[in-house]
Amino acid sequence: MNEKNSTLLIYTLLYFGFLYVPVLFLPIFSFNDANYMSFPLAGFTTEHYEEMWSKRNLHKALWASIKVGVVASVVSTTFALFAAKAFARYTFRGEKVSYGAIMMPFLIPEIILAVAILVIWVNLGFKLGLVPVTIGHTLFCTPFAMLILIARIEGFDFSLEEASRDLGENAWGTFFRVSFPLYLPGIVAALLLSFIISFDEFILAFFLTGSDATLPMYMWGQMRFVQKLPHVLALGAVIIVFTTFIVLLAFWLRNVGQGKVKKDIAIKL
Amino acid sequence: MNNSFIEINNISKHFEDVKAVNDVSFEIKEGEFFSLLGPSGCGKTTLLRLLAGFEYPTSGNLLIDGTDITALPPDKRPTNMVFQNYAIFPHLNVEKNIQFGLRKLGLSNDEIDKRVKGVLSLVKLEGYEERFSNQLSGGQRQRVALARALVRQPKVLLLDEPLGALDKKLRDEMQLELRTLQKNIGITFVFVTHDQQEAISMSDRVAVMNDGKIQQLSEPNELYKNPENIFVSDFIGETNFLKAETKSSDGEFINVSIEGLGEFKIKNNLNIAANSSDVVCSVRPESMMIAKVKSDWDICLDAKICQTSYLGEMTRFYVEAKGIDKIITVSSQHFDNQSFENNECFISMSLEDISLLNKK
Amino acid sequence: MIGFWRKIYSKYDNVKAYTLLSPALILVILAMVVPMALMLSFSMFTQVSMMEIDYTFTFQRYIDFFQKNLLVTLLIKSIKISFLVTLITLITAYPVCYYIAFYVKKNKMLWLVLLTLPFWTSYLLRVFSWKIILGTKGVINSSLINAGILSEPLTFLMYSETAVVITLTHAWAAFALLPLYVSLEKIDFSLIEAGRDLGLSRFEVFWKITFPLSLPGVIGAILIIFIPTVGDYVTPALLGGIDGRMLSNMIQAYFGKINNIPMGAASATIMLTTVVLITIIVSNVTKRLTQRLT
Numbered sequence: 001m002n003e004k005n006s007t008l009l010i011y012t013l014l015y016f017g018f019l020y021v022p023v024l025f026l027p028i029f030s031f032n033d034a035n036y037m038s039f040p041l042a043g044f045t046t047e048h049y050e051e052m053w054s055k056r057n058l059h060k061a062l063w064a065s066i067k068v069g070v071v072a073s074v075v076s077t078t079f080a081l082f083a084a085k086a087f088a089r090y091t092f093r094g095e096k097v098s099y100g101a102i103m104m105p106f107l108i109p110e111i112i113l114a115v116a117i118l119v120i121w122v123n124l125g126f127k128l129g130l131v132p133v134t135i136g137h138t139l140f141c142t143p144f145a146m147l148i149l150i151a152r153i154e155g156f157d158f159s160l161e162e163a164s165r166d167l168g169e170n171a172w173g174t175f176f177r178v179s180f181p182l183y184l185p186g187i188v189a190a191l192l193l194s195f196i197i198s199f200d201e202f203i204l205a206f207f208l209t210g211s212d213a214t215l216p217m218y219m220w221g222q223m224r225f226v227q228k229l230p231h232v233l234a235l236g237a238v239i240i241v242f243t244t245f246i247v248l249l250a251f252w253l254r255n256v257g258q259g260k261v262k263k264d265i266a267i268k269l
Numbered sequence: 270m271n272n273s274f275i276e277i278n279n280i281s282k283h284f285e286d287v288k289a290v291n292d293v294s295f296e297i298k299e300g301e302f303f304s305l306l307g308p309s310g311c312g313k314t315t316l317l318r319l320l321a322g323f324e325y326p327t328s329g330n331l332l333i334d335g336t337d338i339t340a341l342p343p344d345k346r347p348t349n350m351v352f353q354n355y356a357i358f359p360h361l362n363v364e365k366n367i368q369f370g371l372r373k374l375g376l377s378n379d380e381i382d383k384r385v386k387g388v389l390s391l392v393k394l395e396g397y398e399e400r401f402s403n404q405l406s407g408g409q410r411q412r413v414a415l416a417r418a419l420v421r422q423p424k425v426l427l428l429d430e431p432l433g434a435l436d437k438k439l440r441d442e443m444q445l446e447l448r449t450l451q452k453n454i455g456i457t458f459v460f461v462t463h464d465q466q467e468a469i470s471m472s473d474r475v476a477v478m479n480d481g482k483i484q485q486l487s488e489p490n491e492l493y494k495n496p497e498n499i500f501v502s503d504f505i506g507e508t509n510f511l512k513a514e515t516k517s518s519d520g521e522f523i524n525v526s527i528e529g530l531g532e533f534k535i536k537n538n539l540n541i542a543a544n545s546s547d548v549v550c551s552v553r554p555e556s557m558m559i560a561k562v563k564s565d566w567d568i569c570l571d572a573k574i575c576q577t578s579y580l581g582e583m584t585r586f587y588v589e590a591k592g593i594d595k596i597i598t599v600s601s602q603h604f605d606n607q608s609f610e611n612n613e614c615f616i617s618m619s620l621e622d623i624s625l626l627n628k629k
Numbered sequence: 630m631i632g633f634w635r636k637i638y639s640k641y642d643n644v645k646a647y648t649l650l651s652p653a654l655i656l657v658i659l660a661m662v663v664p665m666a667l668m669l670s671f672s673m674f675t676q677v678s679m680m681e682i683d684y685t686f687t688f689q690r691y692i693d694f695f696q697k698n699l700l701v702t703l704l705i706k707s708i709k710i711s712f713l714v715t716l717i718t719l720i721t722a723y724p725v726c727y728y729i730a731f732y733v734k735k736n737k738m739l740w741l742v743l744l745t746l747p748f749w750t751s752y753l754l755r756v757f758s759w760k761i762i763l764g765t766k767g768v769i770n771s772s773l774i775n776a777g778i779l780s781e782p783l784t785f786l787m788y789s790e791t792a793v794v795i796t797l798t799h800a801w802a803a804f805a806l807l808p809l810y811v812s813l814e815k816i817d818f819s820l821i822e823a824g825r826d827l828g829l830s831r832f833e834v835f836w837k838i839t840f841p842l843s844l845p846g847v848i849g850a851i852l853i854i855f856i857p858t859v860g861d862y863v864t865p866a867l868l869g870g871i872d873g874r875m876l877s878n879m880i881q882a883y884f885g886k887i888n889n890i891p892m893g894a895a896s897a898t899i900m901l902t903t904v905v906l907i908t909i910i911v912s913n914v915t916k917r918l919t920q921r922l923t
Contacts, residue, residue: 008728086649109860116664163356165343167370200751
């Protein structure tokens with residue numbers, strides 16, 4: 001179709017506006033020299049950013065979020081890699097049921113997962129804290145990571161693995177010399193995106209952290225006080241920039257590899 | 270040289286309820302260029318993958334050079350494979366691809382270098398060491414795949430339709446080259462293809478497969494001249510089938526009544542039962558003669574041309590012959606459709622070109 | 630012995646596949662299935678006092694739920710809000726995906742990445758930015774008052790159902806955009822040309838060819854938006870006020886302030902069951918409707 005459709009184009013651009021503009025208000029007001037977020041802007045200041053350096057609880061929450069995020073993303077990406085391989089590679093009995101089961105945490109309202117984990121955790125006599133949050137995040141990130149990895153592995157030519165076996169490598173050698181290097185961009189993308197999901201996750205953390213706040217929990221706590229809002233804005237702006245950077249990196253990685261594979265297939269045909 | 274080198278004993282492979290390979294037994298000799306030929310889904314690729322170790326048989330066993338390899342994983346077998354899509358590792362260059370399989374052999378660095386150089390010159394890829402898969406043409410990839418497999422000096426080289434992805438001209442060239450290569454290095458080749466011409470022109474022996482079974486195993490010219498059943502006759506070359514009925518038999522010869530042609534006494538090579546209507550006669554288009562006048566051949570029929578197609582080196586005629594209620598195909602290198610008035614013609618055949626086959 | 634196991638292992642794809650799946654499946658079983666089963670059994674107990682639970686089985690919590698007007702109202706309101714959000718998200722996202730799938734030629738991936746990028750920024754922050762926009766002293770009100778168009782702030786913007794619906798529509802956009810785009814992108818453009826060639830108008834081509842073929846995406850989007858939004862907690866808590874409160878806020882209260890775990894568990898179970906049932910019905914009806922259309 002070579003014709004243009006300017007009505008649709010304008011609509012699409014407006015939609016982009018709808019998606020982006022609200023998020024952009026955070027950084028704008030984070031430099032505003034006032035406690036209220038209203039126009040006209042009062043004046044430029046970086047004071048809200050400087051304030052972040054001195055907040056002990058903020059640093060603690062940041063560290064907690066990083067710990068939870070790293071463990072959850074590494075574990076869920078590992079589990080997801082195995083699972084993605086199984087789905088992309090084999091046809092087996094109960095495939096659909098297993099797929100549904102692993103995707104389930106992604107579909108079920110998060111509050112239900114949170115409440116269910118809360119009930120069992122407390123009844124087992126454990127203390128709430130970062131451990132149950134990490135478990136919840138791992139559960140929640142696995143389907144995400146799996147979707148990313150399946151997309152990666154599905155385009156994968158499994159005869160490469162067979163070729164490696166045929167050329168005398170055993171299963172482990174094949175994994176490290178052939179599969180892993182070729183999956184790598186997908187794996188890194190899955191790691192980064194899972195980390196971001198965990199880093200930003202709120203509901204599971206809300207029910208399960210107890211007294212060890214993660215970063216979103218910290219922000220939630222601050223949001224109640226009007227005088228602390230500007231500092232939440234600054235923190236939010238930093239998080240948005242950080243997240244955007246990581247996500248763009250992940251997408252770029254995913255596409256770099258994917259493009260190569262596609263070109264490969266194109267040449268083959 | 271002539272003892273059986275690969276033994277395939279009662280091999281079956283079932284996928285759920287599909288019998289991909291169904292109780293197959295045969296032997297392949299050392300140094301032979303052996304082809305597995307058949308339509309897609311006939312089980313030829315499964316059989317090759319069973320030899321390579323990517324599949325394990327449901328029952329039966331496999332021997333190479335006297336060793337039972339049935340339960341060995343692919344990396345422990347004395348075979349190497351050239352894959353249909355070549356499976357060149359995209360993250361490694363040509364040299365690294367070829368070295369890939371040498372690491373586990375415990376060779377010295379000098380030996381590795383020597384082997385890689387040798388095999389590169391064998392497949393005429395010197396100077397391409399640094400290239401990656403996406404910088405190579407189809408033909409070059411095929412050579413890399415070949416080099417990568419041969420550098421391990423396997424006892425058996427397995428080839429899974431390696432020429433299928435190439436265009437026709439390149440394919441013809443590679444056929445010749447592969448054949449020469451195989452003669453020079455003397456390794457046993459097991460070659461899978463669905464292209465009958467390819468199998469016939471390259472192989473020492475061919476096994477025609479269908480429905481998971483071997484239909485016929487013989488030298489290429491035998492397949493064409495003496496097909497053992499209706500499938501082989503149809504699959505190799507082109508043919509006309511005529512309805513027939515056997516009458517009395519005296520062992521070597523049998524009386525057959527053929528639709529529209531009458532009753533004849535012909536050789537009974539396949540020991541076909543007497544007084545059966547479960548048989549069919551096959552005559553190749555190119556063994557018949559089409560002419561303007563009657564001939565003195567064993568059989569000569571009045572016929573009318575319905576359609577012709579000009580193929581360059583020959584012309585194909587589709588004719589209606591008296592007493593036969595189907596269109597018969599005849600090929601001729603001497604005539605074209607201009608030669609006949611009112612499309613009237615005579616077609617002739619001799620008895621020795623008619624083969625009698627069982628319907629099943 | 631090792632040879633025997635290796636043979637078994639290599640012989641059966643089922644064994645290989647489940648070996649690979651086992652970590653993920655065990656995680657799902659231990660961290661989701663078992664806890665949810667436990668939650669289900671807790672919904673049949675009784676909270677006697679702050680610390681004490683009576684473990685005799687009873688369906689009383691479910692009866693309580695349906696006898697409490699507030700809970701039933703909240704359930705219905707949750708469903709209504711989610712339904713609206715799903716519908717609005719789908720309708721607004723569809724043309725965008727249509728445009729990218731059929732009109733954008735170069736750098737499609739870039740467009741798509743840009744569309745989904747806001748989704749990756751913290752959910753909490755996105756909800757919070759809507760608070761900035763819709764608040765009584767927020768962007769909209771302060772601008773309008775400054776421009777002299779209004780003298781009093783618009784109060785219906787904040788702490789209302791409207792606020793919740795707008796925010797959720799923004800928050801879940803990516804989940805409509807991706808499946809819709811994927812299903813539209815898959816459509817072979819020659820089918821649309823064939824439709825035009827066979828004498829259908831643009832409008833007819835859309836309803837008889839494009840839309841039915843994009844249905845998997847539509848149903849996918851319904852699934853992944855409707856179910857989670859019913860259980861959303863943050864948006865109503867931050868922006869809903871009393872008017873925009875949803876069932877999940879009540880569930881939270883049962884596990885928190887009110888401390889009636891059986892009642893909370895029963896409410897959660899009812900929420901999940903209702904949502905799953907409705908989703909099944911909605912996707913079936915959508916399928917039927919389209920069949921009738923074509």
